[in-house]
Amino acid sequence: MAKQKSLVGMLMWLVGVLVSLAVGFGMADGILYIKYIPTIVVSIAGWIVVIATVLGVIMAILDAVK
Numbered sequence: 001m002a003k004q005k006s007l008v009g010m011l012m013w014l015v016g017v018l019v020s021l022a023v024g025f026g027m028a029d030g031i032l033y034i035k036y037i038p039t040i041v042v043s044i045a046g047w048i049v050v051i052a053t054v055l056g057v058i059m060a061i062l063d064a065v066k
Helices: 002-029 039-065
Strands: none
Touching (some): 002 039
16 A cells, blocks of 8 residues: 555656646746746746756655665
8 A cells, every 4th residue: 555655656746747847848938928927037937947846856866865
């Protein structure tokens, strides 16, 4: 049962990473936009999301290895 929860948790984490990257790159490329907020601000926010997601993945890998 614990292994199944671990597998489900890993799957949920992976889906979260993929969604974060998709949204971040969409915002950075200008495909996704937010009304009343300048495009450059949305683009910068998209890159912040991408960088934070990549850093989170690296930190999770380092924590798993530790």
